[in-house]
Amino acid sequence: MKRYDVLIIGGGAAGLAAAVSARKENSEITIGVVEKNDRIAKKIHATGNGRCNYTNMDIKSDYFYGEKAFVESVLDKFGTEDALAFFYELGIMHRVEDGRVYPISNQASAIADCLRLYLIENGVDFITDTFVSSIEVGNGGEFYVNDLCAKKVIVATGGMAQPNLGSDGSGYKLLEKFGHKMTKTKPALVSLKTETDKIKGLKGVKVYARVTLMDKKSAVASDYGEVLFTDYGLSGIPVMQVSRFYERGMTMVVDMLPSLNYDEVMGEIYQRVYKMPEREGCELFSGMVNKKIAVPMLKAAGVASVAVKAKNFTDENIRKCTDFLKKLKLTVTGDNGFNNAQVSAGGIETEGFNPDTMESKLVPNLYAAGEILDVDAICGGYNLHWAWATGFLAGKSACKKTAI
Ligand SMILES: Cc1cc2nc3c(=O)[nH]c(=O)nc-3n(C[C@H](O)[C@H](O)[C@H](O)COP(=O)(O)OP(=O)(O)OC[C@H]3O[C@@H](n4cnc5c(N)ncnc54)[C@H](O)[C@@H]3O)c2cc1C
Structure with a gap:
């Protein structure tokens, strides 16, 4: 059985941001990203009509739907400048159109590539073609995910929007099993x-x-x-x-x-x-x-x-x-319907997570990030920003040297 310090379930925006921030925080730990598709970042390629509107120059909680204090707390720690710096370090120069931020090359693939290349170059494993249907906890608090074992798990499986790109809502059950509650979901930006x-x-x-x-x-x-x-x-x-x-x-x-x-x-x-x-x-x-x-x-x-x-x-x-x-x-x-929606409204209640770390209040060492949570936003780069911000916080806190 392969063992990881940090295992991330979902190789989408939030999961990949979590992997990058975990690696940047700690170069020694083992990190794996489990993805049900045959490749990571499938949805990122489709964003912004193939251009990926990856953040906005005006990030504030007014443009988000969800628990306001939670959203504010996350955005305070990861705002526009943080998103621009995060991606600049990965090689992305940006351009702004009406406040919406795109890679200067105007290609969503640039965002997917810069994440993928950094992670490969820095020894993060991609475990693709692997669907996760449950997470088990061992006697020592370790997690079992299919035939993998991990000290910490970040669930970043997205919502239900455009299941053809991977996010089919299966991640909700992973967290519900641990007692996390979820609100009703419905298609949004549709x-x-x-x-x-x-x-x-x-x-x-x-x-x-x-x-x-x-x-x-x-x-x-x-x-x-x-x-x-x-x-x-x-x-x-x-x-x-x-x-x-x-x-x-x-x-x-x-x-x-x-x-x-x-x-x-x-x-x-x-x-x-x-x-x-x-x-x-x-x-x-x-x-x-x-x-x-x-x-x-x-x-x-x-x-x-x-x-x-x-x-x-x-x-x-x-x-x-x-x-x-x-x-x-x-x-x-x-x-x-969800097949054509850009995001899901609703999801796992944020109340069950710490907005400083994205760690579960119910299960130590379990984290969540991205659209799986009950937060969505208007068009304009805000939904991806949420994925990067929560992924960043989860990855950073999950791999603190003292904690592993
Ligand atoms: C067509 C389209 C265009 C968009 N354009 C923009 C835009 O320009 N700007 C913007 O801000 N937002 C945009 N969005 C919204 C944005 O893409 C999402 O909010 C964001 O990708 C959510 O990130 P996530 O990582 O939480 O989920 P996702 O990106 O959906 O990633 C989840 C990943 O988890 C994997 N997964 C799911 N369940 C399992 C499982 N059980 N086991 C293993 N793996 C699993 C999935 O295959 C997927 O790769 C767009 C959305 C769509 C559909």
């Missing part, structure tokens, strides 16, 4: 299914829009940015940002011209009708909105066909066109 009749034909159309999720009485969440119409509903970063708050039956209100108020949009349509009375409806809005939008808009406005000339538009038609552009209401019918 595109939403909506009624589709009103947006037929818009598949692939992108608009800079404000989306506002409404329950019966009021706005629940709102965001602005590039929204993508799809054949099932809505996608794009602003939709993903508000997705965490949706419940079936809520309404998504899309404002396709957020820089103009309702009256200004209506005034613009009246002007076009006045200036171009002979234009057919399908051409009248050219230069104002994506051409494809005219078709469902005119239908919603009750205009008999797209060939109807502007001079024949009624006040009611114009008001309804304005409604379509400024407050298109789509009933939300569901989300695209």
Whole structure:
């Protein structure tokens, strides 16, 4: 049976950060990373559309969901500068786009490579193709993981988002077995299914829009940015940002011209009708909105066909066109599930862990890091930052020379 000082379960962002920080802290201990996939860092390659938005210049707890004091404590110990320095030491130069930080080479593979190469060069074992279904504790407090034994174990198996990349939720059971509690999980940062009749034909159309999720009485969440119409509903970063708050039956209100108020949009349509009375409806809005939008808009406005000339538009038609552009209401019918989500909301309660060390309060020498915990964040590099930060703390504390 192979023995390790520190064994990390999960070769994703948090697990690899833990391995790096453990090795940097202590060059003598034996460290292994157990990964169910045939290679480590599979998800990292997919992040940020292949560019890996690995942190943000504005890291603060406001952008995270979870136990606030716990999140703050972690972020105090590992903020933006720490993330930049951590990766610079591994060879990553960075660039910033709207506060979002990417490797200067714009390649997610650079992040995966720099972690992998450092760990190989520094004698960390990768035990791939190895699924961990349980962790046993021996009489001396040592851990047994499959046919491996370890003094300390860091569980960094991620959540349930995109199980095709490895994280299938199996890690939750590893910690639940030791008495750790978990909150309900649901997909977050996910595109939403909506009624589709009103947006037929818009598949692939992108608009800079404000989306506002409404329950019966009021706005629940709102965001602005590039929204993508799809054949099932809505996608794009602003939709993903508000997705965490949706419940079936809520309404998504899309404002396709957020820089103009309702009256200004209506005034613009009246002007076009006045200036171009002979234009057919399908051409009248050219230069104002994506051409494809005219078709469902005119239908919603009750205009008999797209060939109807502007001079024949009624006040009611114009008001309804304005409604379509400024407050298109789509009933939300569901989300695209964990298979398409970027993160899981919910997870193992942080209350059971020490935010200084990420060590379990229930089982000595057992640690957790990353998305497995009940913390998630908005888009923008925050979720990976959480993985690095918690991995860093867990790795550093698990290998303190005095403790091994
Ligand atoms: C498509 C996509 C794009 C994203 N883009 C960004 C972005 O640009 N910026 C950002 O901040 N966040 C992004 N995220 C979110 C971010 O990638 C995750 O929050 C982060 O990777 C979580 O790290 P983790 O190490 O906790 O979990 P993971 O990265 O999921 O790693 C967990 C690892 O554990 C392994 N594992 C799981 N169970 C077991 C088991 N039982 N036995 C052995 N191994 C196991 C898995 O195979 C996996 O390799 C994105 C997510 C996705 C899906």
